[in-house]
Amino acid sequence: MKKDIFLDNRIFSTTIFDKKIDIDFILEQFHNNSEHYTHTHFINNRWENIYLDPQKIPSVLPLLSKILSKAIDNYRTQIKPHQTLVIPHELLGYEKNEFWFNLALPGESTAVHNHNGKAVISGVYYLQVTEKCGNVVFINEKKEKMEVPAKCGQLLFFPPDLDHYVQENKGTDKRISLSFNCYLFPLIAPTN
Ligand SMILES: [Fe+2]
Numbered sequence: 001m002k003k004d005i006f007l008d009n010r011i012f013s014t015t016i017f018d019k020k021i022d023i024d025f026i027l028e029q030f031h032n033n034s035e036h037y038t039h040t041h042f043i044n045n046r047w048e049n050i051y052l053d054p055q056k057i058p059s060v061l062p063l064l065s066k067i068l069s070k071a072i073d074n075y076r077t078q079i080k081p082h083q084t085l086v087i088p089h090e091l092l093g094y095e096k097n098e099f100w101f102n103l104a105l106p107g108e109s110t111a112v113h114n115h116n117g118k119a120v121i122s123g124v125y126y127l128q129v130t131e132k133c134g135n136v137v138f139i140n141e142k143k144e145k146m147e148v149p150a151k152c153g154q155l156l157f158f159p160p161d162l163d164h165y166v167q168e169n170k171g172t173d174k175r176i177s178l179s180f181n182c183y184l185f186p187l188i189a190p191t192n
Contacts (some may be wrong), residue, residue: 009136012157016125020062023127027176029057030101030127040100048142049179050101054091055105060178061091063125064099065119069122071157071182079184085121086185091108099180102166103128109134110166119160119181123170126177133175134167142176150175153187 004141039047054061060176064087071085079085082155088094098119102110102115115122130152136148138158148156158164169175 010159010162011146011148013064013148014070014074014155015151015153016063016066016070016155017153018062018066021066025059026057026063027127029059030176032056034081034145036101041113043067044109046108048102048110049114050096051097052101053097054089060099063178064089065179067123067125067180068181068182069157070155071123074099083184083186085182098183099178102165102175102177102179104134104169104175106169109168110137112163112165114163115160115179115181116141117181118183120184121182122160122162122180123155123157123158123182124179125156125176126152128152128174128176130171130173130175132169133171133173134169136164136166139163139165150177 003075021087024126030052033052036052036056038051040046040051068085069089072079075085086092087098089097089099129152133150135147135149136156140146140162166175
């Protein structure tokens with residue numbers, strides 16, 4: 001797969017490898033704060049989404065910044081001159097964190113869902129993948145499926161309303177990804 005590519009008109013794939021982004025440290029802070037996890041989406045006997053406040057995992061902030069700059073670069077034509085994109089979270093003054101982790105143990109999978117809401121771009125970044133740990137599969141309106149191989153360091157952007165699921169982890173270790181929603185900011189155009 002090429003480094004930066006639109007897989008179809010709506011799914012964009014790129015990679016992030018940056019000295020400021022320490023994936024091992026992000027994973028360490030993630031594992032060390034399990035008592036602070038909050039969860040949503042209990043499906044198939046498993047909580048699919050794990051939320052962790054940014055105060056508990058500050059190592060993720062440079063990653064979120066890099067993701068945003070990639071999103072702004074790629075979707076510049078959809079953003080009005082007075083607007084930019086934001087991934088809301090508590091340290092920016094928002095009530096809800098719009099990033100979360102998905103940890104799949106061997107044998108686990110993620111059910112079909114979409115991100116919908118008022119977000120303009122959604123995405124996923126792979127923090128830890130192993131062989132056969134499961135790929136994300138997108139499903140379009142015609143019920144056609146598109147499977148995208150998961151690779152460590154890979155970033156995917158996709159429309160919030162595009163259905164997708166993650167195949168069963170048939171590997172021997174955990175699969176860990178970071179999902180997020182990007183919103184337009186400000187939401188209302190200035191009047192003067
Ligand atoms: Fe998702």
